[in-house]
Amino acid sequence: MTKFKSFVLYTLLLLALIATGLSGAAWYWVERPVAMDTERVDFVVESGSRPRTIAQLMNKSGIKINEDAFVALARLTGRDTLIKAGAYEAVRGDTPRALLERMANGDMSQTQITLVEGWSYQRIRQALEQNPQVKQTLASVSDEEIAQKLAITESSLEGLFYPDTYVFVPGSSDFDILRRAYHAQQQLLASAWEERDPDLPLTKPYDALILASIVEKETGHSADRQRVAGVFINRLRLGMPLQTDPTVIYGMGDTYQGRIRKKDLTTDTPWNTYTRGGLPPTPIASAGKAALLSVLHPEAHKFLYFVSRGDGSSEFSQNLADHNRAVSKYILGRRN
Structure with a gap:
């Protein structure tokens, strides 16, 4: 002017x-x-x-x-x-x-919300509900209705929303943010699947998402992530049960009180990978990009077991005898 x-x-x-x-x-x-x-x-x-x-x-x-x-x-x-x-x-x-x-x-103010790797779908919904800048529109909307709105055909919404930091204008709806997170996950999954290693024992992108969610919950140590993924890939190739505790915990739901007992490992649920072979029916959490890429590009090795050392890293073994010794050292020794 x-x-x-x-x-x-x-x-x-x-x-x-x-x-x-x-x-x-x-x-x-x-x-x-x-x-x-x-x-x-x-x-x-x-x-x-x-x-x-x-x-x-x-x-x-x-x-x-x-x-x-x-x-x-x-x-x-x-x-x-x-x-x-x-x-x-x-x-x-x-x-x-x-x-x-x-x-x-239209120079609007903006804020942000972070959906964290490893969060469950319910934890994501809780974060949206507790954010005062997010307009609440889903309080009376069922998961089935949300799935219909997003054209989701999977049986569960678990693991379908990409964990990331989302910048938004205050007053944006909870559904708007969920939609962005869903599309972000689908785009990443599609592109990553196209670049996957050959001959993986995974038949479809959703399988990769399921396994990635397990890796996400099993380790937060970036140096071990591809090696952990390799253990599960080896087990799937050999037809061995995955035997991973996070899936048992997920199947326990609200009955989990912070500790897994022996009877929990033998109590069958669709997610109990001690009582059932192969992958569980759905993801158990939201997997980040690093976890997803780790299962599509796993480290090639002969390890079939691993146990936490207690410092975030893991001890890997090729046979059960070595694994039992590692458990005695890092788990039983820590309890004594």
Whole structure:
């Protein structure tokens, strides 16, 4: 905008302000920082909101602004029809003109939420429910309905939402974030599957997602991840049961109290990989990219067993005798 046009607009604004009964000092109102109760105020402009409604909203939110003057400023600058719905922030020092331009340009405030690797679907839902910036729309929506909305054909929603940090505009819905996480997981899975190693004992991408979720829960030690994946790949090739505790825990559901007992290992559930061969029917958690790539590019070796050393890393063995010795050293020895 040229200086001449700005002068004309401000002159018209001054006349409008005077016509509304305000003093001539209102000329300075356009560039004078608004008074605020706090250093920062967040507010949400709903679709179709008029300038006066927005001014009233800002006042209620703690941004002290003259409603008539704001309406006049919006109309005279032609921005009354350009204001975009969304979440905005006002910070101390903002002027009425700066706030109006921000809304006209759609310069919305953003926040973020992190979905963590290894989280269950229920933990993801809980994080969305507890975030005050997320609009809640799924409280009365069943998992089956969510699956239909996303065109999901799998029997469970577990493991289908990619763990990552998602930047969003405050007021975005829980479903919007779930949809983004689902599509992110599908895109990663499709591309990673195309680049997989040959001759893996996995018949479809969903198998890779299931195994990746197990690797995700078994180790957080990046140096061991591909080796752990290799153990499970070797077992699948030989027809050995996976015998992995995280699947047992998942199958126990709410009955798990922080410790697996011997009877839990022999209590059959669809996810108990001690009582059943092959992969469990669904993922047991949300697997990150590193876990997924580890099962599609596992380390080639002859290990069939591993046990935690207690420091995050694992001890690997090729036979049961060596594994039992490792268990005595790292598990039984730690208990004594």
